[in-house]
Amino acid sequence: MPPRPLTRLRKICLALPEATEVEAWGEPTFRAKKMFAMFASPKTHHGRGRPAVWFKATAADQARMIGAAPESYFIPPYVGKSGWVGAWLDDVADWEELAEFLRDAYRSIAPKRLLDQL
Numbered sequence: 001m002p003p004r005p006l007t008r009l010r011k012i013c014l015a016l017p018e019a020t021e022v023e024a025w026g027e028p029t030f031r032a033k034k035m036f037a038m039f040a041s042p043k044t045h046h047g048r049g050r051p052a053v054w055f056k057a058t059a060a061d062q063a064r065m066i067g068a069a070p071e072s073y074f075i076p077p078y079v080g081k082s083g084w085v086g087a088w089l090d091d092v093a094d095w096e097e098l099a100e101f102l103r104d105a106y107r108s109i110a111p112k113r114l115l116d117q118l
Contacts, residue, residue, distance in 0.1 A: 005051040005089035006039055012099045013037055016106045017117040034109040037102055040076070040086065051089040052076075053098070055105040059083040065101070 003011075006028065013019050013030035022029050026044060030037040040052040054076040057065070062083045065073040072094065076086035087098055107115060 005093070008095060009037070009039055009053055009089065009102075012095075012102050013106075016103065017110070017114045019106065032106060032110045032114055036105040036109045052086050053089055053102075054079060054084050054086045055102055056108050057083050057085045057101070057105060058108075061085070061104075 009030075010021065010028070013036075014021065016032065019030055019032050019036075022031055022035075024035075024038075027041060028039045029035050035056075037053055037055040040048075040054055042049050042051045052074075060083075062075065062080070062085050065085050066075065072088055072092045074086040074088075076084055080086070085101070087093065087101070089098075103118075107118070
C-alpha cells in the first residue's frame with residue numbers, strides 16, 4: 001500500500017532545513033519562518049474532494065505549470081492571485097517533480113542561512 005499523500009508531503013517538506021509543520025485554517029502548513037506549502041484535505045473546501053498541496057511560486061511559474069499540466073496543477077483559492085500553485089496529490093501526482101517545486105517554494109522564503117544548508 002503506497003504512503004498516504006500527507007505522509008509523503010510531510011517527508012518532503014520536513015526534510016528541508018528547519019522546516020516545521022504548523023496547523024492553520026484546520027490544515028497542516030509547512031514553514032521556515034514563513035509558509036511555503038499547505039496541505040489541502042479532500043474533506044474540506046480547500047481540497048475540493050481530492051488531496052492537494054498549495055505551494056508558493058511566481059506568477060510566471062504558475063502559468064507555466066498549469067499550462068503544461070492542467071490535470072495536475074491548478075490555481076488555488078485565496079493565494080492563487082499571488083502566484084501560488086495547487087497540485088493534486090492523488091493518482092496524477094508526479095512526486096519527483098512535486099518535490100522539486102516544493103524545494104523551490106522553500107527557497108523562495110527561507111532565510112539565507114538556511115539556504116546555505118541545502
